[in-house]
Amino acid sequence: xxxxxxxxxxxHLAESCDMTKADAExxxxxxxxxxxxxxxxxxxxxxxxxxxxxxSQRAARTxxxxxxxxxxxxxxxxxxxxxxGKALKDAVR
Numbered sequence: 001x002x003x004x005x006x007x008x009x010x011x012h013l014a015e016s017c018d019m020t021k022a023d024a025e026x027x028x029x030x031x032x033x034x035x036x037x038x039x040x041x042x043x044x045x046x047x048x049x050x051x052x053x054x055x056s057q058r059a060a061r062t063x064x065x066x067x068x069x070x071x072x073x074x075x076x077x078x079x080x081x082x083x084x085g086k087a088l089k090d091a092v093r
Contacts, residue, residue, distance in 0.1 A: 006028065009028060010024045010025045010028060011024075013027065013028065035053050038053070039053060039054070039055050039080055042055060042078075047085070048085065049085050049086070049087035049088065050084075050085050050087065050088050051082055051083055051084045051085040051088055052082070052083045052085070053080065053081070053082055054080075054081045054082075054083070055078045055079065055080055055081060056078070056079060056081050057076065057077075057078055058076060058077050058078070058079050059076055060073070060074065060075050060076040061073075061074050062074065
Protein backbone atom coordinates (compact mmCIF):
# COMPACT_ATOMS: atom_id res chain seq x y z
CA UNK A 1 0.00 0.00 0.00
CA UNK A 2 1.48 3.34 -1.08
CA UNK A 3 1.53 6.48 1.02
CA UNK A 4 0.93 9.89 -0.54
CA UNK A 5 2.95 12.68 1.04
CA UNK A 6 2.26 16.40 0.94
CA UNK A 7 4.88 16.73 -1.82
CA UNK A 8 3.08 14.05 -3.85
CA UNK A 9 -0.21 15.87 -3.31
CA UNK A 10 1.32 19.18 -4.44
CA UNK A 11 2.74 17.51 -7.56
CA HIS A 12 -0.60 15.86 -8.38
CA LEU A 13 -2.61 19.05 -7.84
CA ALA A 14 -0.19 21.11 -9.93
CA GLU A 15 -0.33 18.63 -12.79
CA SER A 16 -4.06 17.90 -12.74
CA CYS A 17 -5.13 21.54 -12.32
CA ASP A 18 -2.53 23.05 -14.66
CA MET A 19 -0.94 25.27 -12.03
CA THR A 20 2.56 25.83 -10.72
CA LYS A 21 3.82 23.74 -7.82
CA ALA A 22 4.14 26.94 -5.74
CA ASP A 23 0.47 27.80 -6.37
CA ALA A 24 -0.58 24.22 -5.60
CA GLU A 25 1.34 24.24 -2.32
CA UNK A 26 -0.19 27.60 -1.33
CA UNK A 27 -3.67 26.23 -2.08
CA UNK A 28 -3.09 23.10 0.03
CA UNK A 29 -1.60 25.16 2.88
CA UNK A 30 -4.61 27.48 2.76
CA UNK A 31 -7.07 24.56 2.98
CA UNK A 32 -5.18 22.97 5.88
CA UNK A 33 -4.94 26.32 7.70
CA UNK A 34 -8.68 26.86 7.23
CA UNK A 35 -9.42 23.43 8.75
CA UNK A 36 -7.14 24.24 11.71
CA UNK A 37 -8.70 27.67 12.29
CA UNK A 38 -12.25 26.35 12.02
CA UNK A 39 -11.64 23.54 14.52
CA UNK A 40 -9.78 25.86 16.91
CA UNK A 41 -12.93 28.00 17.07
CA UNK A 42 -14.96 24.89 17.87
CA UNK A 43 -16.84 25.03 14.56
CA UNK A 44 -17.42 22.22 12.05
CA UNK A 45 -16.17 22.21 8.46
CA UNK A 46 -18.20 20.06 6.06
CA UNK A 47 -17.31 19.32 2.45
CA UNK A 48 -20.25 17.73 0.64
CA UNK A 49 -19.42 14.21 -0.53
CA UNK A 50 -16.03 14.23 1.18
CA UNK A 51 -16.77 14.50 4.90
CA UNK A 52 -16.93 16.68 7.97
CA UNK A 53 -14.19 17.85 10.34
CA UNK A 54 -15.27 18.61 13.90
CA UNK A 55 -14.09 18.33 17.48
CA SER A 56 -15.36 16.39 20.45
CA GLN A 57 -14.70 16.66 24.16
CA ARG A 58 -12.88 13.77 25.82
CA ALA A 59 -13.49 13.37 29.53
CA ALA A 60 -10.65 13.26 32.03
CA ARG A 61 -9.59 9.73 32.87
CA THR A 62 -6.93 7.66 34.57
CA UNK A 63 -4.56 5.68 32.37
CA UNK A 64 -1.90 3.18 33.30
CA UNK A 65 1.80 3.37 32.47
CA UNK A 66 2.44 0.02 30.73
CA UNK A 67 6.02 -0.14 31.99
CA UNK A 68 5.47 0.54 35.67
CA UNK A 69 1.76 -0.10 36.07
CA UNK A 70 1.44 3.26 37.82
CA UNK A 71 -1.78 5.22 37.33
CA UNK A 72 -1.41 8.43 35.33
CA UNK A 73 -4.09 11.15 35.22
CA UNK A 74 -5.07 12.23 31.70
CA UNK A 75 -6.80 15.62 31.61
CA UNK A 76 -10.01 16.37 29.71
CA UNK A 77 -9.29 17.63 26.23
CA UNK A 78 -10.83 18.56 22.92
CA UNK A 79 -9.82 16.25 20.05
CA UNK A 80 -10.30 16.49 16.27
CA UNK A 81 -12.76 14.18 14.53
CA UNK A 82 -13.42 13.35 10.88
CA UNK A 83 -16.56 11.69 9.57
CA UNK A 84 -16.30 10.46 5.97
CA GLY A 85 -19.09 11.43 3.58
CA LYS A 86 -21.09 8.96 1.51
CA ALA A 87 -19.23 9.63 -1.75
CA LEU A 88 -15.86 9.04 -0.05
CA LYS A 89 -17.09 5.84 1.60
CA ASP A 90 -18.47 4.58 -1.73
CA ALA A 91 -15.21 5.42 -3.55
CA VAL A 92 -13.14 3.46 -1.02
CA ARG A 93 -15.30 0.33 -1.10
